[in-house]
Amino acid sequence: xxxxxxxxxxxxxxxxxxxxxxxxxxxxxxxxxxxxxxxxxxxxxxxxxxxxxxxxxxxxxxxxxxxxxxxxxxxxxxxxxxxxxxxxxxxxxxxxxxxxxxxxxxxxxxxxxxxxxxxxxxxxxxxxxxxxxxxxxxxxxxxxxxxxxxxxxxxxxxxxxxxxxxxxxxxxxxxxxxxxxxxxxxxxxxxxxxxxxxxxxxxxxxxxxxxxxxxxxxxxxxxxxxxxxxxxxxxxxxxxxxxxxxxxxxxxxxxxxxxxxxxxxxxxxxxxxxxxxxxxxxxxxxxxxxxxxx
Amino acid sequence: xxxxxxxxxxxxxxxxxxxxxxxxxxxxxxxxxxxxxxxxxxxxxxxxxxxxxxxxxxxxxxxxxxxxxxxxxxxxxxxxxxxxxxxxxxxxxxxxxxxxxxxxxxxxxxxxxxxxxxxxxxxxxxxxxxxxxxxxxxxxxxxxxxxxxxxxxxxxxxxxxxxxxxxxxxxxxxxxxxxxxxxxxxxxxxxxxxxxxxxxxxxxxxxxxxxxxxxxxxxxxxxxxxxxxxxxxxxxxxxxxxxxxxxxxxxxxxxxxxxxxxxxxxxxxxxxxxxxxxxxxxxxxxxxxxxxxxxxxxxxxxxxxxxxxxxxxxxxxxxxx
Numbered sequence: 004x005x006x007x008x009x010x011x012x013x014x015x016x017x018x019x020x021x022x023x024x025x026x027x028x029x030x031x032x033x034x035x036x037x038x039x040x041x042x043x044x045x046x047x048x049x050x051x052x053x054x055x056x057x058x059x060x061x062x063x064x065x066x067x068x069x070x071x072x073x074x075x076x077x078x079x080x081x082x083x084x085x086x087x088x089x090x091x092x093x094x095x096x097x098x099x100x101x102x103x104x105x106x107x108x109x110x111x112x113x114x115x116x117x118x119x120x121x122x123x124x125x126x127x128x129x130x131x132x133x134x135x136x137x138x139x140x141x142x143x144x145x146x147x148x149x150x151x152x153x154x155x156x157x158x159x160x161x162x163x164x165x166x167x168x169x170x171x172x173x174x175x176x177x178x179x180x181x182x183x184x185x186x187x188x189x190x191x192x193x194x195x196x197x198x199x200x201x202x203x204x205x206x207x208x209x210x211x212x213x214x215x216x217x218x219x220x221x222x223x224x225x226x227x228x229x230x231x232x233x234x235x236x237x238x239x240x241x242x243x244x245x246x247x248x249x250x251x252x253x254x255x256x257x258x259x260x261x262x263x264x265x266x267x268x269x270x271x272x273x274x275x276x277x278x279x280x281x282x283x284x285x286x287x288x289x290x291x292x293x294x295x296x297x
Numbered sequence: 298x299x300x301x302x303x304x305x306x307x308x309x310x311x312x313x314x315x316x317x318x319x320x321x322x323x324x325x326x327x328x329x330x331x332x333x334x335x336x337x338x339x340x341x342x343x344x345x346x347x348x349x350x351x352x353x354x355x356x357x358x359x360x361x362x363x364x365x366x367x368x369x370x371x372x373x374x375x376x377x378x379x380x381x382x383x384x385x386x387x388x389x390x391x392x393x394x395x396x397x398x399x400x401x402x403x404x405x406x407x408x409x410x411x412x413x414x415x416x417x418x419x420x421x422x423x424x425x426x427x428x429x430x431x432x433x434x435x436x437x438x439x440x441x442x443x444x445x446x447x448x449x450x451x452x453x454x455x456x457x458x459x460x461x462x463x464x465x466x467x468x469x470x471x472x473x474x475x476x477x478x479x480x481x482x483x484x485x486x487x488x489x490x491x492x493x494x495x496x497x498x499x500x501x502x503x504x505x506x507x508x509x510x511x512x513x514x515x516x517x518x519x520x521x522x523x524x525x526x527x528x529x530x531x532x533x534x535x536x537x538x539x540x541x542x543x544x545x546x547x548x549x550x551x552x553x554x555x556x557x558x559x560x561x562x563x564x565x566x567x568x569x570x571x572x573x574x575x576x577x578x579x580x581x582x583x584x585x586x587x588x589x590x591x592x593x594x595x596x597x598x599x600x601x602x603x604x605x606x607x608x609x610x611x612x613x614x615x616x617x618x
Contacts (some may be wrong), residue, residue: 110581262450271423281413
């Protein structure tokens with residue numbers, strides 16, 4: 004195995020990692036701010052993809068589709084938060100009910116998608132501008148993969164700026180620390196929660212759209228991605244934004260190099276990583292508090 | 298009279314499942330109800346952990362699957378003469394594995410416990426796919442024979458499953474009403490108090506975990522005989538999710554709730570599946586309605602408006618004062 008293959012594999016792993024990060028950071032934001040484990044997050048990934056597919060059928064333009072898909076996924080997310088999730092906050096055994104409700108949304112959304120667009124495979128072509136490949140040193144890398152990495156990095160930068168430098172971002176972080184106190188200080192906490200859910204689901208939709216030209220589009224895609232993203236969130240630590248980034252990088256590279264060296268065990272490897280992390284450091288790699296342990 | 302009231306659900310249980318045979322609705326439906334019986338054992342066993350002890354395991358498919366695979370592979374290897382023994386061995390295998398998984402997972406709480414159980418089950422699911430020579434990969438194991446006594450006509454196997462499940466259910470029922478069952482109940486409501494009483498939360502949870510896995514394994518073994526084939530999907534996470542669905546829809550605070558949940562889930566799949574392929578949509582809607590309007594499940598409806606029964610009030614007073 005020569006050096007170029009390694010670099011190419013590494014970059015392909017990075018693009019996988021960025022897609023995972025987009026989904027997982029949404030998951031972890033929702034967990035941090037709303038204290039909900041959104042098991043249905045993969046379904047928003049799916050919705051984004053199919054909205055884009057529909058728009059491309061109508062206008063044949065990837066960028067219009069991307070925009071509408073992202074916004075559409077976010078709007079559906081906000082509607083679900085306001086109409087349904089809001090009703091079970093603070094209930095006894097809330098965790099189990101959240102799991103059930105979001106599981107119900109997987110069943111419902113996936114079936115609705117199947118009903119509207121049919122169960123067969125769909126394809127979304129890469130936009131013309133991002134066809135072809137780039138030379139990085141002596142390694143040839145598809146332009147589209149580089150594009151995904153750049154978009155992922157932009158989201159990371161923007162999120163960092165928003166969460167640490169702006170007042171609104173500070174409110175979001177505050178609501179994950181102490182919801183009641185923030186409410187007493189006069190902030191509209193339910194609004195923050197709804198908007199966070201909307202932004203997070205929109206990011207899930209974005210991931211689905213970006214991934215679509217690389218993978219085939221099927222109604223089962225959301226379920227596949229949710230388990231991987233869940234692993235990422237667990238590894239990084241629930242509610243920990245930077246943990247999601249680290250977790251995504253680890254899982255992305257494990258998947259990418261796993262396929263190279265141990266094709267049989269590639270899918271199993273991610274679970275092994277998760278089990279090791281949960282046993283050694285259950286609160287996640289980047290979380291300091293001793294949560295979740297007895 | 299109190300005695301009779303306590304046994305009323307049991308009488309309903311026997312009357313319904315044996316009455317079906319008298320009505321004799323045809324092979325297809327008997328097969329269907331046999332599935333309900335087996336799923337109900339799976340769900341009731343799971344509910345010992347979920348509704349009673351308050352541990353949301355998302356990896357119970359693992360134990361269900363182990364029971365099915367061990368039974369299936371033993372029948373394939375040696376023939377079906379000792380079918381019942383193989384089911385017990387399968388359940389014992391599930392209990393054995395669950396002991397070690399329990400040791401690791403029960404160190405964590407809440408969502409971390411849920412995720413770790415999910416990870417172990419998914420790991421096993423991935424391995425059954427890859428260990429093609431051992432488990433048959435994604436083909437699973439086909440044509441699992443039944444002993445001569447149980448072949449011919451689904452009614453025989455129906456009765457066999459019913460008897461096995463009824464015995465297991467009775468054991469689980471006694472466990473839940475035993476002092477150990479009360480300890481589990483209190484672990485859900487107030488684990489600290491259990492520690493104050495000088496009991497070990499971790500050890501008792503581990504016991505519940507192993508018992509629950511054992512009976513889930515029995516259910517898996519029975520299912521292997523019913524359909525005569527097993528496949529890796531039995532270990533996949535939707536199977537674990539189904540256990541949670543059945544227990545919640547039926548009522549996780551009740552013993553017989555999961556049986557009703559199993560009936561509703563299987564029934565919906567059958568009835569809606571007849572007209573359209575979108576039956577999982579209907580299950581999603583039912584779950585949504587249950588979560589929003591009847592969080593105590595179908596059997597818990599009568600207790601909705603704050604009418605907690607006496608036992609529940611007493612434990613609450615004891616646990617929260």
